[in-house]
Amino acid sequence: MSVITDLTRMWLTRSTKPFTFYNEYDQSLHFQNCENLGLYVHIPFCESICNFCPYCKEIYSKEKCDKYIDALLEEIRMVGSQNPDKKQVTSLYFGGGTPALATGRLKEIIDTLQEYFIITEGIGLELHPRNVNVETLTKLKSAGITKISIGIQSFQQKYQDILGREVVDIEKMAAALAQVEFETVSMDFIFALPNQTYIDLKRDIELAFSHGANHVAIYPFIDFTFTSSKVKVMNKKEKRALLDEITKYCLQQGYVRSSIWTFSSEADAKYSSMTRDNFLGFGCSATTLLRDQFKINTFSVEEYCKRIAEQKLATSLTIRFTERQRMIYYLFWTAYSTRVDSRDFEKFFGKSLQKMYGVELWIAKMLGFVKEKDGIYEMTLKGAFYYHYYENFYTLAYIDKMWGIMRKEAFPEKIEL
Numbered sequence: 001m002s003v004i005t006d007l008t009r010m011w012l013t014r015s016t017k018p019f020t021f022y023n024e025y026d027q028s029l030h031f032q033n034c035e036n037l038g039l040y041v042h043i044p045f046c047e048s049i050c051n052f053c054p055y056c057k058e059i060y061s062k063e064k065c066d067k068y069i070d071a072l073l074e075e076i077r078m079v080g081s082q083n084p085d086k087k088q089v090t091s092l093y094f095g096g097g098t099p100a101l102a103t104g105r106l107k108e109i110i111d112t113l114q115e116y117f118i119i120t121e122g123i124g125l126e127l128h129p130r131n132v133n134v135e136t137l138t139k140l141k142s143a144g145i146t147k148i149s150i151g152i153q154s155f156q157q158k159y160q161d162i163l164g165r166e167v168v169d170i171e172k173m174a175a176a177l178a179q180v181e182f183e184t185v186s187m188d189f190i191f192a193l194p195n196q197t198y199i200d201l202k203r204d205i206e207l208a209f210s211h212g213a214n215h216v217a218i219y220p221f222i223d224f225t226f227t228s229s230k231v232k233v234m235n236k237k238e239k240r241a242l243l244d245e246i247t248k249y250c251l252q253q254g255y256v257r258s259s260i261w262t263f264s265s266e267a268d269a270k271y272s273s274m275t276r277d278n279f280l281g282f283g284c285s286a287t288t289l290l291r292d293q294f295k296i297n298t299f300s301v302e303e304y305c306k307r308i309a310e311q312k313l314a315t316s317l318t319i320r321f322t323e324r325q326r327m328i329y330y331l332f333w334t335a336y337s338t339r340v341d342s343r344d345f346e347k348f349f350g351k352s353l354q355k356m357y358g359v360e361l362w363i364a365k366m367l368g369f370v371k372e373k374d375g376i377y378e379m380t381l382k383g384a385f386y387y388h389y390y391e392n393f394y395t396l397a398y399i400d401k402m403w404g405i406m407r408k409e410a411f412p413e414k415i416e417l
């Protein structure tokens, strides 16, 4: 498996040089001239821990969470104050963990960010189904949240049992959502669970759209090596059939494919913390992607708070890009939206996409992975499947390795991918 990712990396970056992350960082970040910059804030606390989940999180306690948020506000000030004026950014997303556990302090976090940034496309936040009640939704809305994403996984007991999650009370959830409206209400599902069928998945999607969602995300189940999950992975053939059927169904229903995993029933409904050219991440495990570098904060809540108290950024690892490496990062993130516009690429790099990756694009067209019209490369159904498939390899070869190490060591010396 890693042979495939290694060879692809060497080919696409035209170099044998691996992606190397070092235990070093810049205290001063160059985001002042970045266009299409997004913000991300990580809240690493949950009421209970799901054994399949790879994200950086720990069991919630009010004391720990308050201490963490004090540090988070300080990190925001440390970074935000590096720009003399207010910097325009596209969006702000809160992820976790379960960020709704910090509802009481969200306004403070958003206000602090707004001292330094002008957010133009709204604020999103991830919710556990337990958080979907009128009281919490009202607080979130008054704090400025405009989009929510609820981690449903499945509406069916058999799959919730497999995942060790409780069954969602769908009517109660719909009643709360009907009382407090948001621009985007997204619901997350996990697919490719053992024996899951197209009918199961279709039913879940329909229930979502008829119970308050205008956007759904369907994530393939990924078996991270460092989790204790015993859930079996579906084989490639079955997974492909399932993904193709559900994609065709969604398109036939007139849902818009807003990204590789997501469908919207209303064109304006968007929820994506992935597809931005540059982003600044705050909090444990949060990543920052800039023109010249990608960096990742420590996974340790304790070490994060300590570093920030010393007025130092809590960066654990940094990779400084070669131009081709940055291009690969750009294409990889942009491809989540299922399309790459060669004009945007040229604007970002000052170089033509055709010149840099003409051969690869030609091969992708010949293999039926993409179609091109007026310089826009759009993924076909087949292309989307293989992107999904390759992304799975990438996740296991790169993210699994990196997160596996970072969960154990707050500041590893070096990681080569």
Ligand SMILES: C[S@@+](CC[C@H](N)C(=O)[O-])C[C@H]1O[C@@H](n2cnc3c(N)ncnc32)[C@H](O)[C@@H]1O
Pocket (backbone or CB within 6 Å): 046, 052, 053, 054, 055, 095, 096, 097, 098, 126, 127, 128, 129, 150, 151, 152, 153, 188, 189, 190, 219, 220, 221, 222, 223, 224
């Ligand atoms: C941070 S959680 C969502 C919010 C909330 N903590 C919850 O669980 O409801 C993000 C989402 O990642 C997805 N996820 C977690 N572990 C996964 C895995 N092993 N494979 C695929 N998707 C996963 C789930 O769909 C989950 O809803």
Ligand code: SF4
Pocket (backbone or CB within 6 Å): 045, 046, 048, 049, 050, 053, 054, 055, 057, 096, 097, 098, 128, 151
């Ligand atoms: S899936 Fe959500 S609730 Fe479960 S451990 Fe992960 S972040 Fe926490």
